[in-house]
Amino acid sequence: MTNKLIGSKEALEHFQFATINGKIKFNDIGKAVRIARSYSQVVKSAIKPLFEGRSVEELTKSLYNTLPNYIYLETAITQAKTIVEGLLDREKGEIIHAKVKKFWFASRGNKADKGNRNVKFHVEEGHVVVRVRDPWSKEWVIGRAYFDTKYLPLLRELEELSNKREDGYGAVISFKDGVKIHLQVPLWLYLKYFSSPKSTGYGVVAGLDLNSDRFNVVVVDRQGKIIIFRTWWYTETVSHGYSKDKAKVLRLGALSQSLKFLAKIGVNYVVFEDLFVIKSRKFGKSKKGNRKITRFAKKQMLIHGVIKALRLGFNVILINPRGTTNSEEHERLMRERGFDRHTASAYLIALKGFEKLNEYK
Incomplete structure (x- = not known):
């Protein structure tokens, strides 16, 4: 019998993906850092307006000059919203703590965008070539990612599914303790390989x-x-x-x-x-x-x-x-x-x- 996850629709939405982690080296680290600085600034700038009731859609328009890419923007502001909801003391009606120390950027997945509009990958022998969209020049920042070899068969299948527009994946690039890439792969696919x-x-x-x-x-x-x-x-x-x-x-x-x-x-x-x-x-x-x-x-x-x-x-x-x-x-x-x-x-x-x-x- 196939194992099941039983819960409310709202609960199950939090268990659509599993994250796999790897290290990445960019050909032009400066461009990747620029994206991260702007992304982090959007998250910080969105916290107070979200607390005051402004919508994600409204903030996406007002912060476009800071980070001119709607997918990056929506992802950043949605993360800011999660921070606000997690730190809000609803009994007192005030933010308890709202410092953002992380230095990173992320792009949500979408199967219509062949997996992800801003972060693409291609599996090669022993490593993964990653392309990250620069929101200012619209060009690609190229990187070479290294995952544990056990993940490569999963990534090959995910690449095929993405190219066919059958599934998507989220991506996060972080800069703590070195540059790392975190791919949010469909949970069903992860369990297929690792159950x-x-x-x-x-x-x-x-x-x-x-x-x-x-x-x-x-x-x-x-x-x-x-x-x-x-x-x-x-x-x-x-x-x-x-x-x-x-x-x-x-x-x-x-x-x-x-x-x-x-x-x-x-x-x-x-x-x-x-x-x-x-x-x-x-x-x-x-x-x-x-x-x-x-x-x-x-x-x-x-x-x-x-x-x-x-x-x-x-x-x-x-x-x-x-x-x-x-x-x-x-x-x-x-x-x-x-x-x-x-x-x-x-x-x-x-x-x-x-x-x-x-x-x-």
């Missing part, structure tokens, strides 16, 4: 609760009976001064270990909260707690977890998180079963997964 077969399970569901210092899993059967529950800890990641990059490695490592464990015990479905329906972060009075919130990229971990689960052959369910953390049922579970807060959440996530599965069928 592993999974043994038949027993029809049970695992609820997964992601947190900044731990990862909780509860496995239940169709009657709601708990088969097993476990916690993977990484408490050092929330220590003051702990490296953000090291914390990311530990968290993703724990997530990978837990999914491999679930595959061994015969789980068919893994259930995550759909974090994209949460519009704001909840900040409290605790400075330590707020630091955990701001340093923990929970949505990035969710995306990684969903794609990893699909690669391992699980069916994945995304549920609305309403009631899984603060509700009468949540409090009752902690009181009657002696669960900690996060184990109770994982249990409720699993039960909601069965409800979603029944709706899907």
